[in-house]
Amino acid sequence: MESALTLNHFLFVSGVLFAVGLAGVLIRRNLIVIFMCLELMLAAANLTLVAFSRFNVQEGQPAYDGHVLLFFIITVAAAEVAVGLAIIVALFRSRETTDVTKINSMKF
Amino acid sequence: MTFLFYIFAALALVGGIGVVVNKNPVTSAFSMIVSFLGLAALFIQLDAYLVGVLQILVYAGAIMVLFLFIIMLLDVQEEEKRRFPLIAALGAAGVAGGITILIVTVLKRSHIGDATIPKLATAEGPGNSDVHRIGELLFSQYWFPVLMVAVLLLVATVGAVVLSKKQLR
Numbered sequence: 001m002e003s004a005l006t007l008n009h010f011l012f013v014s015g016v017l018f019a020v021g022l023a024g025v026l027i028r029r030n031l032i033v034i035f036m037c038l039e040l041m042l043a044a045a046n047l048t049l050v051a052f053s054r055f056n057v058q059e060g061q062p063a064y065d066g067h068v069l070l071f072f073i074i075t076v077a078a079a080e081v082a083v084g085l086a087i088i089v090a091l092f093r094s095r096e097t098t099d100v101t102k103i104n105s106m107k108f
Numbered sequence: 109m110t111f112l113f114y115i116f117a118a119l120a121l122v123g124g125i126g127v128v129v130n131k132n133p134v135t136s137a138f139s140m141i142v143s144f145l146g147l148a149a150l151f152i153q154l155d156a157y158l159v160g161v162l163q164i165l166v167y168a169g170a171i172m173v174l175f176l177f178i179i180m181l182l183d184v185q186e187e188e189k190r191r192f193p194l195i196a197a198l199g200a201a202g203v204a205g206g207i208t209i210l211i212v213t214v215l216k217r218s219h220i221g222d223a224t225i226p227k228l229a230t231a232e233g234p235g236n237s238d239v240h241r242i243g244e245l246l247f248s249q250y251w252f253p254v255l256m257v258a259v260l261l262l263v264a265t266v267g268a269v270v271l272s273k274k275q276l277r
Contacts, residue, residue, distance in 0.1 A: 005113055006223060007222070007223050010154070011211070012211060013121065015207065015208065016208055017120060017143075019203075020121070020125055022200075022203060024127055024128035027128070027196045030133055032179055033136050036136060036137065040124055040140065044124075044147075046151075046159075046163070047151070050151050055225065057226040057227075060229025061228065062156075065245065067156055067159055068242060068250055070156075074162055074163070074167070077167075078261075079261055081171050081175070082174070082265070083264050083268055085175070086268040087271055088178065088182075089182065089272055090271050092182050
């Protein structure tokens with residue numbers, strides 16, 4: 001057995017990618033980049049789903065429910081990006097900035 | 109196959125770090141595409157072909173093009189010289205490092221993760237591809253979520269149109 005890939009490998013990559021995305025959300029100040037980091041966290045979680053489904057083989061087939069859930073996650077992420085970017089554009093129209101440190105009052 | 113895993117995992121992680129570190133949002137977006145390509149390769153290594161293709165088509169294709177479009181539409185400038193406030197940078201490094209340490213500890217203690225990739229049944233032909241199986245699941249067991257996702261997409265489309273009108277009422 002040459003291939004020694006374990007579930008740990010994939011879970012570790014997924015976790016580190018999630019941590020990187022979270023760090024990005026915390027330190028970046030550009031609203032669009034923060035949004036991209038959020039997407040990165042979602043994608044990292046996807047890797048966990050696929051890995052668990054592949055390692056849970058029954059009757060020679062991986063558990064496809066994980067893939068179905070991932071299908072829904074990708075769809076929801078696409079919808080979320082559409083609405084989120086529309087909100088960012090509306091915000092930019094009224095404030096002329098995407099810097100979160102300058103958007104700190106509820107009323108303008 | 110192990111070295112392929114390391115190559116693509118490194119690609120995904122380097123892309124992810126590039127998103128956070130790059131000053132220019134356009135460079136960030138392109139790092140993100142690199143990261144997604146690496147992730148898609150990992151999916152395909154896990155025999156999730158449909159999901160890998162979806163990742164490239166939807167994430168690296170549609171979503172990132174949308175991001176780049178908005179970045180260029182808004183003409184977002186690079187962040188100023190003082191990029192990361194020190195406290196925020198320290199806090200973020202602490203949180204990210206903490207999560208990483210947490211994951212490593214959990215993985216070391218549990219034995220779920222020690223499993224190696226189990227063999228799949230190698231039946232070929234129609235009806236045995238993952239596209240077929242996922243489609244079957246989607247339209248039988250998961251028909252209601254599929255309906256709801258359709259409604260969600262409609263609502264998102266209408267919402268995006270309403271939000272981008274000139275006058276918000």
